[in-house]
Amino acid sequence: MERRDFLKGSAMGAATVAAARLTKGKDGLALAAPAEGAGVTWNKAPCRFCGTGCHVQVGVAGGKVVAIQGDEKAEVNKGLLCVKGYHVGLALYGKDRLTTPLLRKNGKLEPITWDQAIEIIAKRVMANPAGFAVYGSGQWTIPEGYAANKLVKAGIANNQIDPNARLCMASAVTGFLSTYGVDEPAGCYDDLDKADVIVLWGNNPAEMHPVLFSRIVDRRSRGESVTLIDIGTRRTRTSGFCQHVLTMKPHGDLAIALGIMHVLIEKGTYDKDFVAKYCNFRQRTDPPTLDGKEMSFDDWKKALAEYTPEKVEKLSGVSAKDIRMLADLFGRRDLKITSLWCMGMNQHTRGTAINDLVHGVHLLSGHFGKPGDAPTSLTGQPSACGTVREVGTLAHGLPGGLLVAKEEHRKEAEAIWNLPAGRINGKPGYHTVDMWKRFSTPKAKGGDIDTIWVQVTNPAQSLPNINELVDPSRKDPDKFLIVSDVYPTQTVKMADLVLPSALWVEKNGMFGNSERRTQQWFKMVEPPGQARDDCWQLIAVAHKLMELGHPGMKDKDGKFLFHTEKDGKEVPIWDYKHYYDVNVDERLFNEYRKFTRFKHKDLAPYSEYVKARGLRWPVVEQKDGTWRETKFRFAKFDDPYVTKGDIEFYHSVTKDSRALIWFHPHEQPPEVPDAAYPFWLCTGRVIEHWHTGSLTMRIPQLHAAMPQAYLELHRDDAKALGVANGEVVIVESRRGSCELPVWIDGRGQPPPGSVFVPFFDETILINRVTLDAHDPLSKQPDYKKCAVRIRKKPAAGKV
């Protein structure tokens, strides 16, 4: 059979199974794997892009990825993919892959050897261990993040590691911690199949999590009824599918949540039994903490009293009638309600507060703990949950939800890592904005971070206010920027040392998606040139540090921190020739999973993930030796750790198995439009491009579909400014400016006085304009609101 016929047959088979599955739902369908043949071998991997965590089948022929198919066996996507997912294979084959280490000499990046590169990094650490930081990513694989965390926390022992996920989901973490005492959603995607009502809080899943959204919309085409409610600051592609579109003022979400709770109390429609059995009440302290201050239910009700629907209408811009409509839905016990959110609620200077309040709405109304009844945050990156939240690659974290500041947690970690007592530093490192501020501040003025090693992320495009957080460091000879990446991104172009990395199926890997699902894949093709695994790079630096005499690189028995044996002999995994002599991922993962018991985030042995399309934690061993995943945490019918009652919050902040319902007042954002800067600016993503576009802008089809960033502008504002579609405007804030064409009545439609710009385009850096103000607890910056002015770009020659 010719390969073309084979691929056509294979495509038709996959489409037929997907069609049957979509029509009939999950039941009664045979699971099909793509047929082997015509020189194409298939293997599973999660998609490299968003936190939905779809599985693909990757077709490889002649050492190259040649085909991508949605994985029929994957529960997440049931064989479907979005436009990014089905082009994911092409992300490997951009023409400008980095293939050799590069060092900046006299202003130019010049090739050097790997040995030289590794030695340069190790010497930077040796010269000033306290000033060395690692800036990582929710795109790190789980073993990569674990190795980086171990290098920094067990080895260098300065805790200077933080990830880009700080920018996208840190407020969701603090919201879960302050409400339930433990991170990550209780529910899972199965809720989307069961909910009668889905409330989207500042969320645009039609573009950001398209396969999840099609899973919801699909229920309608099967004749099921599901009400979609869109609460946001602009109309998006999602809005068109929603029965209710509630356009709010920026920060209006706080008032809306308070208004819903007010009406539930006023009408007595809250779930009295659920509240009496499972909830306590809390208010914030100054400075804010995750524990807050105790509050009686009566005092909590008094605090809510002022948030009448009429007052909320003034604060939020959403009508009192719609606030009552939302409250009436939450007041009904016969409906199942799921809330979804992502950056809209997290990139918020009151991010922890709004996360707390949305959990509070669900707890107060008892819409919790049954399939379809859940408050669920989504993540933007494929392993923001797996690598950042679970592995703890944050400046204050240790693996498995442990904290560096807690002595008993440090002791547990030291025992697992076989470290001498007291090795782990109890002082948290700097969070992302602080780390980069210090890197961009001269040493003499307190800038105590002098080297940052960036892996798998592009901060020179994605950090807010890059004029202040990144640019000054590039003019300071004391500061040294190391970047591991696959393409010459904006950050690579500014780097002092560049390391070429392997990407996705060019290496073994594991991700953890938004629904607590841990996924595994094997290396399928070789990386180009001298590109190498990020995990190997970290281990090679650790070994070089040991050779140079760094005391932290050995455990208490004098063995290398990443000591690996096979058949009783040490395998030199720091030497790339031997890196794949053993499965390093498997070794690191099986060590890491020892941490996951403490907070009941149990992971199964690596071998179980090889067999599965991901498993949702806690994954608990059964009497017969099999491993069972958990779909619904804290609920007796599914969670093996619930020992009393139908619902048990077994990591409760108040240590009485109850969750916390918080009161947080509505507050204005730190910067609001005024006479000088009269517009709101919101930034975000588009369906074609993934985050800073470093991969998707190199995929010709995606580049062609969306080649350039733009500014969405309301028709009335365009008229007042005298600009037409496609004309270039200058958007300016108090921090910086950029130029870009306007799009009127485009894909997204902001209300008058508000504009939107996506951040995927490295030629139009909107983060020169954004604000680095952040939530006081989560330290997550607010990319969704700052004040700007807009003017038409003068014609050449005019000022």
Add this chain to the structure above:
Amino acid sequence: MTVSGLVLTLENEAIALAALANDSRVVCGEAQGLRLPVVTETETPEEAEELCESLARLPGVLFVDVVSVAFDTEVM
């Protein structure tokens, strides 16, 4: 040559099938209720993308979901 596997969600099967019959790049499979599996074969990936978008605009078609894409240069 680019080969894509798609699932079309139909509003009206007869109208959609009539519209699809005009395009030799599209091969239809057996409909599963209102879901029609199809395979498209185009000269370039860009054309595949355009075709996919135009299918979504055809009378009788509600959505197009993409299931697979093969971009094997050796079959081009």
